[in-house]
Amino acid sequence: MNELQDKAAITGIGQTPYSKGLGRSEYDMAVEAIFSACEDAGISPREIDGVVRYDMENVDEEQLLAVLGNPEIRYQASTSWGGGGAVSVLVHAALAISAGLAETVLVFRSRARGKKSVYGKDPKQGGRYWERTEAHLPGLNQWHVPHGLVTAFQEMAMITRRHMIEHGSNEDHFGAVAVTTREHACRNPQAVMRQPMTLEDHHASRMIADPLRLFDCNIETDGACALIVTSRERARDLKQVPALIHAGALAAGSHHIRLSTLFSRPRDQDSAVRVGRQLWQSSGLGPGDMDAFFCYDFFTSFVIIALEDYGFCKRGEGGPFAEAGGLSFDGGRLPTNTNGGQLSEAFIHGLNNSLEAVRQIRGTSTSQVPDCELVLSAGANTDPTGAVILRRDS
Amino acid sequence: MTDLREGAITQILPLPQPNLDNQEFYEATRRGELRFQRCARCGTWRHYPRPACPECHSREYGWELSTGQGRVYSWTIVYGPTLPAFQDDVPYNVVDVLMEEGVHFQSQVLDCQPEEIREGMPVEAIFVPVDDDITLVKFRRNRDA
Numbered sequence: 001m002n003e004l005q006d007k008a009a010i011t012g013i014g015q016t017p018y019s020k021g022l023g024r025s026e027y028d029m030a031v032e033a034i035f036s037a038c039e040d041a042g043i044s045p046r047e048i049d050g051v052v053r054y055d056m057e058n059v060d061e062e063q064l065l066a067v068l069g070n071p072e073i074r075y076q077a078s079t080s081w082g083g084g085g086a087v088s089v090l091v092h093a094a095l096a097i098s099a100g101l102a103e104t105v106l107v108f109r110s111r112a113r114g115k116k117s118v119y120g121k122d123p124k125q126g127g128r129y130w131e132r133t134e135a136h137l138p139g140l141n142q143w144h145v146p147h148g149l150v151t152a153f154q155e156m157a158m159i160t161r162r163h164m165i166e167h168g169s170n171e172d173h174f175g176a177v178a179v180t181t182r183e184h185a186c187r188n189p190q191a192v193m194r195q196p197m198t199l200e201d202h203h204a205s206r207m208i209a210d211p212l213r214l215f216d217c218n219i220e221t222d223g224a225c226a227l228i229v230t231s232r233e234r235a236r237d238l239k240q241v242p243a244l245i246h247a248g249a250l251a252a253g254s255h256h257i258r259l260s261t262l263f264s265r266p267r268d269q270d271s272a273v274r275v276g277r278q279l280w281q282s283s284g285l286g287p288g289d290m291d292a293f294f295c296y297d298f299f300t301s302f303v304i305i306a307l308e309d310y311g312f313c314k315r316g317e318g319g320p321f322a323e324a325g326g327l328s329f330d331g332g333r334l335p336t337n338t339n340g341g342q343l344s345e346a347f348i349h350g351l352n353n354s355l356e357a358v359r360q361i362r363g364t365s366t367s368q369v370p371d372c373e374l375v376l377s378a379g380a381n382t383d384p385t386g387a388v389i390l391r392r393d394s
Numbered sequence: 395m396t397d398l399r400e401g402a403i404t405q406i407l408p409l410p411q412p413n414l415d416n417q418e419f420y421e422a423t424r425r426g427e428l429r430f431q432r433c434a435r436c437g438t439w440r441h442y443p444r445p446a447c448p449e450c451h452s453r454e455y456g457w458e459l460s461t462g463q464g465r466v467y468s469w470t471i472v473y474g475p476t477l478p479a480f481q482d483d484v485p486y487n488v489v490d491v492l493m494e495e496g497v498h499f500q501s502q503v504l505d506c507q508p509e510e511i512r513e514g515m516p517v518e519a520i521f522v523p524v525d526d527d528i529t530l531v532k533f534r535r536n537r538d539a
Binding site: 130131133134135142143147148149150157158159165206 | 402404408409411413467469470471473474483485492497499502508528530
């Protein structure tokens with residue numbers, strides 16, 4: 001039994017347009033997404049009394065208070081390690097509500113990441129964070145950056161290679177993830193990448209960090225999105241179909257900067273694997289009960305690894321599952337990232353995929369899964385991570 | 395608005411900044427020695443440097459000499475984008491080497507074409523001085539192993 005089971009519900013979602021360059025500040029985009037989520041929920045921004053953000057988020061509580069017009073922020077927290085915390089934010093929101101520490105919790109992320117994005121106060125705002133690596137490296141990146149291992153996609157290429165060696169995944173499997181995800185994006189007017197992609201297109205895209213090609217990588221975009229989480233009772237009085245947070249779990253124990261740590265720990269003790277076990281144990285549900293899956297698709301290979309980490313497939317079977325069309329909204333066994341994901345819709349640090357999870361529960365996706373009642377949304381499966389099961393309130 | 399991007403990009407080769415937890419590692423590489431921490435109680439090797447053993451929690455340890463021998467565990471070939479300091483080298487390899495002592499170490503194999511790298515390929519450590527303080531550990535193929 002999970003103490004937070006069905007106590008909280010996502011009742012509002014909002015976003016800016018997604019684009020390769022909006023020319024707007026992260027603050028401005030955040031405010032648009034937050035107000036839009038409030039409107040969607042049918043609440044005033046003044047009613048927000050809790051905030052959960054990523055610790056990498058540049059828009060802070062002071063800036064929020066300055067526009068919300070609300071002196072009553074109570075609960076506030078942030079989740080660490082970037083994409084790993086992409087769904088942990090929802091776990092914290094549910095915890096705050098189930099413990100009575102807040103009633104209406106805002107979760108949001110705003111990102112200017114396009115090549116021509118506006119640079120901000122923080123080195124992580126605008127363009128590519130890794131281009132502004134410190135010249136003297138006091139942290140753990142001193143063990144790999146001086147050897148040319150500079151970026152997430154290079155690091156993830158190393159992990160991907162190991163999956164190929166141990167479990168036989170290949171570029172046809174990776175391509176299948178890219179193609180299916182693009183098919184979903186083509187149906188979504190909000191998606192940045194809407195040109196159809198074939199497997200041949202994938203294989204012809206330039207190599208970035210072998211074995212990862214351009215079309216294996218997430219896109220870099222500008223945009224923001226936000227969710228409003230409130231109690232189940234209150235959500236029932238609001239205008240949207242509540243997406244109940246039915247279960248949530250967190251785990252730490254791997255992440256992508258410390259490659260040595262990752263490789264020295266068995267894959268089956270990785271944080272995402274343990275989050276999955278906790279979710280299934282605490283909910284009494286299993287992978288076969290899920291109607292759709294939303295995962296942190298920063299690279300195609302990590303969709304395959306996520307399928308295996310969360311128990312949808314055995315090790316080595318995630319790639320063939322994708323190749324057989326298993327991820328498609330249109331008859332696949334596990335429709336996955338039906339918005340087009342971070343590979344093709346937008347890269348809002350994973351939060352855009354949780355918005356899509358809510359749309360599937362509401363029945364409003366542009367690639368709607370029929371009778372969608374239970375979905376799993378998961379953060380990046382390399383970092384300390386978290387995931388939730390969402391359920392349609394009946 | 396001014397384009398701040400160009401001026402913000404790190405142009406030089408980023409280098410380690412030794413600290414109290416790891417300065418012995420860099421003192422050793424300056425002498426042409428690869429040393430890792432090894433637990434004085436249970437004998438477990440570890441890298442990156444840290445103040446205690448994750449196996450037995452002992453805070454007693456030594457900096458012991460590695461054989462410098464290992465095998466390629468994983469690798470990538472970088473085509474870019476990457477930092478300007480590495481741009482002239484593309485495509486270049488980065489490897490994760492599983493050392494004989496059981497620790498993982500990331501670096502590059504200097505005498506190897508991208509297509510020649512294989513999982514399990516034997517490599518040995520070599521030392522490349524960069525400045526007065528920092529000597530980086532790289533690898534070359536060990537064809538005798």
